[in-house]
Amino acid sequence: QTQIVESGGGSVQPGGSLRLSCSVSGLTLDYYAVGWFRQAPGKEREGISCISDTGRTAHRDSVKGRFTVSRDNANNTVYLTMNMLKPEDTAVYYCAPLSTICAAIPDPVNIFGAWGQGTQVTVSS
Numbered sequence: 079q080t081q082i083v084e085s086g087g088g089s090v091q092p093g094g095s096l097r098l099s100c101s102v103s104g105l106t107l108d109y110y111a112v113g114w115f116r117q118a119p120g121k122e123r124e125g126i127s128c129i130s131d132t133g134r135t136a137h138r139d140s141v142k143g144r145f146t147v148s149r150d151n152a153n154n155t156v157y158l159t160m161n162m163l164k165p166e167d168t169a170v171y172y173c174a175p176l177s178t179i180c181a182a183i184p185d186p187v188n189i190f191g192a193w194g195q196g197t198q199v200t201v202s203s
Contacts, residue, residue, distance in 0.1 A: 080105040081102070082102050083195070084196055087170075087171060088199070090163055092163060092202075093162055094201070097157055098173075098197055100114070100173030106154065110175040110176060111179055112174070113125055113127070113173065113180070113188075115173070116199075118170075121169075123172070125138065126138045126184075128147065128184040129180055134180060136182055137183075144163075145159065158173070164201060165201050170198050170199075171199055172193055173194070174190065174193060175189065175191060
């Protein structure tokens with residue numbers, strides 16, 4: 079059974095940085111694209127970034143130039159590095175292997191397995 083654990087969230091001031099980790103067990107990530115998603119209070123979960131099995135990435139316009147995705151297949155882990163954080167980035171962040179390729183912003187309906195518990199990111203002065 080696939081289990082996903084997101085970590086690395088926290089509270090930062092605007093302009094700050096965080097690196098989120100996505101550790102997956104029960105599934106070998108090598109052959110999967112992985113997506114990052116977030117859900118702000120009162121809003122639907124949205125895809126923000128993804129990384130293909132070969133390392134190609136895609137990002138939502140609002141995070142381009144600020145967020146990067148990387149993967150460490152040896153440790154079955156994917157990272158989301160977030161720089162220049164803004165208050166509107168405040169949300170619970172999730173990751174998941176994708177049932178599709180990473181060619182555009184990931185769709186929350188196209189994940190493989192179940193969601194993890196997420197990690198809270200709060201950007202506030």
